[in-house]
Amino acid sequence: MTGEFIRACAVADLSEQGTFAVELGGVPLVIVKAQGEIFALDEFCTHEDVSLADGEVYDHTVECWLHGSCFDLRTGKPTGPPASRPLATYPVRIEGDDVYVSLSAS
Numbered sequence: 145m146t147g148e149f150i151r152a153c154a155v156a157d158l159s160e161q162g163t164f165a166v167e168l169g170g171v172p173l174v175i176v177k178a179q180g181e182i183f184a185l186d187e188f189c190t191h192e193d194v195s196l197a198d199g200e201v202y203d204h205t206v207e208c209w210l211h212g213s214c215f216d217l218r219t220g221k222p223t224g225p226p227a228s229r230p231l232a233t234y235p236v237r238i239e240g241d242d243v244y245v246s247l248s249a250s
């Protein structure tokens with residue numbers, strides 16, 4: 145499956161600063177639109193398994209609603225505590241009106 149892009153959602157499913165939870169190949173992901181770009185990351189906060197689809201998005205950041213951990217959408221790295229472990233990020237490709245994600249985590 146490495147390198148194969150799978151349809152995750154329609155571009156129209158994402159509002160600006162919006163999130164969309166989807167499971168692809170058994171992997172729970174959150175698709176995020178921010179700053180005009182679309183990102184794909186592991187869905188669950190690395191602090192306590194809370195869905196980041198319910199988080200707040202600003203700049204290139206998603207903030208977990210429960211304890212406020214922040215993650216950089218481009219790298220998955222935590223930029224604010226208490227989370228210390230990064231989220232996996234996944235390559236995104238836009239084809240027509242749809243968002244495709246490769247499950248080869250970067």
Ligand code: FES
Binds near residue numbers: 190193211226227
């Ligand atoms: S569960 Fe996300 S910061 Fe605690």
